[in-house]
Amino acid sequence: MKRLLLLSMLTFKVFTAELDLNTYSTDLKFAQVTHVVATQQSDSSWCFSTSVRHNDQGWKHYANAWSIEDLQGNQLGYRRLGHPHDNEQPFTRNQCNISIPPNISKVIVQAKCNNHGYGGKAILIDLNKAKDENYIVRKAI
Incomplete structure (x- = not known):
């Protein structure tokens, strides 16, 4: 019974954890x-x-993906980055055909590398706001 209680507590913590946008490594x-x-x-x-932007060092250490999540941590989109960008920093890549339910108005975009995973600066985007310091939103007419 104690194991079941402990397991349920750990599972609850994992599924309710939200990304803290103010705590990241620069x-x-x-x-x-x-x-x-x-x-x-x-x-x-x-x-x-x-x-x-990442200090890519060839295949041994490079930014290998970015993702889009809702505020509950559900992944809505994912862009795999297939190679290092040692001499192209920062670099920009696109991903289309991302389905975002109409009831979701804010998403988080974060990137990861093949050694350290996530942990750098992520951006919170309000899809109902045309622009902010770190993003631009263009809505269909």
């Missing part, structure tokens, strides 16, 4: 999201153009 060994342009398409799907 060290470039962690991938940092520097800017995002979110564009809603005529079919209501979204394209995200995400700029990432």
Whole structure:
């Protein structure tokens, strides 16, 4: 019974944990999201153009993905980065056909590297706000 209680407590903690946008490392060994342009398409799907900065060091250590999540941590989109960008920093890559339910108005974009995972600067995007310091939102007309 104690094991079941402990397991349920740990599971609850894992599924209710939210990303703390104010706690991150600025060290470039962690991938940092520097800017995002979110564009809603005529079919209501979204394209995200995400700029990432990281101290890529060839295949042994490089930014290898970025993701879009809702505020509960559910992944809505994912962009795999297939190679290092040693001499292209920051770099920008796009991902389209991202489905965001109409009841979700805020998303988080964060990047990761193949050594340290997530932990760098993420950006909170309000999809109902045209722009902020770190992002631009373009809604379909």
